[in-house]
Amino acid sequence: MYTPHFTAETSSGDMVEREFTVAGVPGVLWSPAAGSDRAPLVLMGHGGGNHKKAPAMTGRARHLVTGCGFHVAVIDAPGHGDRPRTAHDEQEIAELYRARAAGEPEGPVVVRYNAHLAEIAVPEWTATLDALQGLPEIGAEGPVGYFGINMGTAIGIPFVAGEPRITAAVFGQHWPDVLAEQAKRITIPIEFDLQWDDEHIPRAAGLALFDAFASKEKTLHANAGRHKELPRFEFDSAVRFFARHLGGAAVTAA
Amino acid sequence: MYTPHFTAETSSGDMVEREFTVAGVPGVLWSPAAGSDRAPLVLMGHGGGNHKKAPAMTGRARHLVTGCGFHVAVIDAPGHGDRPRTAHDEQEIAELYRARAAGEPEGPVVVRYNAHLAEIAVPEWTATLDALQGLPEIGAEGPVGYFGINMGTAIGIPFVAGEPRITAAVFGQHWPDVLAEQAKRITIPIEFDLQWDDEHIPRAAGLALFDAFASKEKTLHANAGRHKELPRFEFDSAVRFFARHLGGAAVTAA
Numbered sequence: 452m453y454t455p456h457f458t459a460e461t462s463s464g465d466m467v468e469r470e471f472t473v474a475g476v477p478g479v480l481w482s483p484a485a486g487s488d489r490a491p492l493v494l495m496g497h498g499g500g501n502h503k504k505a506p507a508m509t510g511r512a513r514h515l516v517t518g519c520g521f522h523v524a525v526i527d528a529p530g531h532g533d534r535p536r537t538a539h540d541e542q543e544i545a546e547l548y549r550a551r552a553a554g555e556p557e558g559p560v561v562v563r564y565n566a567h568l569a570e571i572a573v574p575e576w577t578a579t580l581d582a583l584q585g586l587p588e589i590g591a592e593g594p595v596g597y598f599g600i601n602m603g604t605a606i607g608i609p610f611v612a613g614e615p616r617i618t619a620a621v622f623g624q625h626w627p628d629v630l631a632e633q634a635k636r637i638t639i640p641i642e643f644d645l646q647w648d649d650e651h652i653p654r655a656a657g658l659a660l661f662d663a664f665a666s667k668e669k670t671l672h673a674n675a676g677r678h679k680e681l682p683r684f685e686f687d688s689a690v691r692f693f694a695r696h697l698g699g700a701a702v703t704a705a
Numbered sequence: 706m707y708t709p710h711f712t713a714e715t716s717s718g719d720m721v722e723r724e725f726t727v728a729g730v731p732g733v734l735w736s737p738a739a740g741s742d743r744a745p746l747v748l749m750g751h752g753g754g755n756h757k758k759a760p761a762m763t764g765r766a767r768h769l770v771t772g773c774g775f776h777v778a779v780i781d782a783p784g785h786g787d788r789p790r791t792a793h794d795e796q797e798i799a800e801l802y803r804a805r806a807a808g809e810p811e812g813p814v815v816v817r818y819n820a821h822l823a824e825i826a827v828p829e830w831t832a833t834l835d836a837l838q839g840l841p842e843i844g845a846e847g848p849v850g851y852f853g854i855n856m857g858t859a860i861g862i863p864f865v866a867g868e869p870r871i872t873a874a875v876f877g878q879h880w881p882d883v884l885a886e887q888a889k890r891i892t893i894p895i896e897f898d899l900q901w902d903d904e905h906i907p908r909a910a911g912l913a914l915f916d917a918f919a920s921k922e923k924t925l926h927a928n929a930g931r932h933k934e935l936p937r938f939e940f941d942s943a944v945r946f947f948a949r950h951l952g953g954a955a956v957t958a959a
Contacts, residue, residue, distance in 0.1 A: 647916075647925070658912075662901075666929065668936075671901070673915075673925035682922075684949065688942070695938065 453582035455480070466516045473582045476575045477533045478526035479503050481512040482588065489590045491697035492522045492583060494576065494617075496599025496607045499565065502532030511598065514690045521596075521697065522589055526579050528606060529571040539567070557651055558626050565605035566629045572606045573613070580616060594618045594697040598689055600644055600681070601625065612636040619696035621689040624678065626652055627660040634663035641669040642692045644685050649678045707836035709734070720770045727836040730829045731787045732780035733757050735766040736842065743844045745951035746776045746837060748830065748871075750853025750861045753819065756786030765852065768944045775850075775951065776843055780833055782860060783825040793821070811905055812880050819859035820883045826860045827867070834870060848872045848951040852943055854898055854935070855879065866890040873950035875943040878932070880906055881914040888917035895923040896946045898939050903932045 455471040455478075462468070465484045470477065483490065493515050497508055503525040512523040527533055530540035543564040550557050584591040597620040599607040604622040611617045612633040620637070623644030627634075641664050645657040661671045670692075674682050709725040709732070716722070719738045724731065737744065747769050751762055757779040766777040781787055784794035797818040804811050838845040851874040853861040858876040865871045866887040874891070877898030881888075895918050899911040915925045924946075928936050 647923075661927075669901075669929045670936075671925065671927035673927070675921060675923045682924075 452585065453578045454585055455579075455582045464517075466513060471582075473526075473579045474575070476526050476579065477503065478524055478579055479508075480583065481509075481516050481523045483516055483520050483522075489588060489593055490520050490522055491594045491596065491693075492524065492580075492589050493596040493598055493693055493697070494580065495523060495525045496597070496603025497525060497528065497531070498600060499561070499602035500531070501602075503527045504532075511686055511689070514686065515693065518690060519694045519697075521693065522583070524579065524583055526572075526575060528602065529568050529575075543567075558628075558656075561602075561651075562605075562626050562628050565602050565625075568602070569606045569609050573610045576606070576610045577614065580614070584616075596620060596693045596697050598693070605630065608637070609633045611639070619693060621692060623672075624649070624652060624657070624681070625660060626656050627663060628656075631660055631663035634660060635665055638665045638667070640692075640696050641666045642689060643669065643671050644681055645671060645673040646678055646681060647673050647675050651678050706839065707832045708839055709833075709836045718771075720767060725836075727780075727833045728829070730780050730833065731757065732778055732833060734837065735763075735770050735777045737770055737774050737776075743842060743847055744774050744776055745848045745850065745947075746778065746834075746843050747850040747852055747947055747951070748834065749777060749779045750851070750857025751779060751782065751785070752854060753815070753856035754785070755856075757781045758786075765940055765944070768940070769947065772944055773948045773951075775947065776837070778833065778837055780826075780829060782856065783822050783829075797821070812882075812910075815856075815905075816859075816880050816882050819856050819879075822856070823860045823863050827864045830860070830864045831868065834868070838870075850874060850947045850951050852947070859884065862891070863887045865893070873947060875946060877926075878903070878906060878911070878935070879914060880910050881917060882910075885914055885917035888914060889919055892919045892921070894946075894950050895920045896943060897923065897925050898935055899925060899927045900932055900935060901927045901929050905932050 453473050455473050457469050457471045459470040462484060467482045467484050469480045471480060495508055497503060497505055508525050515521045515523045530536045547557055547560045550560050583589050595616050595618060597607050597611050597617050600623045604625040607622055608630045611620050619640045621642045643661045672685055707727050709727050711723050711725045713724040716738060721736045721738050723734045725734060749762055751757060751759055762779050769775045769777045784790045801811055801814045804814050837843050849870050851861050851865050851871050854877045858879040861876055862884045865874050873894045875896045897915045926939055
């Protein structure tokens, strides 16, 4: 049984931030400052080239913690944040930059590299969830959500496909090549973000990945705009999605 | 200049309901009970075979009036609600029932009949908006939204395409055959609902209609499920969309 090893704790307003490691993987857990009652947990996967405490992660965490009373945890993906890059990481990142500079599609590199990272990250997420559910303020019975876009989807889909403790998930913005087969095993409620004018992910590819989920309740949110232009209001929508499915308290007005 | 002729007024809790006619067309206007300050107006188009005070209309109106402080107006479409059916209406409805009974696609009949109704209804909406903007509690300067799914989209797209006073709209669930050309003239923010497993509207047809809008901000909400299974949370989403774009007060938690 894994347990989180807490390495630092800070508090800001009504949110407590605790850094931890589980089996050597660094993570962060945000929790409501008041009360130690059991509350739902949302696991968040960060994007490629990013890390566990990137502004997108802390901003979403604040909404989920202070708006819904949830716990939120993020771990650094392999080769990201406080974790070392391997020679293989360096090689794939160089190949991505080369493809971009040459005006070639980056999909083949991202799909291959993210699938490699997912193989390492999925058991790390399982261990992290084991450890966090051992905390009295989370527990093993409460609902658990997963929220990850881009690389957070490439790691999250195989993780959620094999993890019955996850009961609702928000995914988006990835290719179906590797992930569609795994998405077919997912039956929980899904919200899926897609950029209608994505210059990297062809529209039909994004739609095919959404189509693959076996979930009876699944919602596609497709917005006009390019890959990096996912509107901010989609994060508010994701928060409401988790409030609806994980049974949180009242959500602050968007 | 048209003015609304009010024929009945009732009040229920914090919402006032006034029935009216404009140039003979019957409508209903729901308003906040408290205050006569100017507030945004949302025009709603009802679905085929339905009418201005159907439960879907009154339910959405209550959210917009009491949650956002907006005025909401619906008029009966030609041949619907308190308006007489013509011989042509009877003929098209019989043809729709015949197609359904024969297991034929209903799209061709619905597209043709709704286009006919839109030709009549668009100038009626223009006159209604003229009249309602003459009321001191609405005024000619405030933002105006349009919200209509199904037949409400078939009438709403040509109306909004030619009506610069509408600044945000929610549409959905119709065919592109007639409407796509008109949607290309629309540039305001749009939310568009589509059912991923619609047994009447082919998926590619629904996506083509969403694609046609020229709006820089447009969001597709595609949900798993058949034609009549549009989830209730999409109405909450539409309310938040109008709150965001028409500048309403705080929205009640979904």
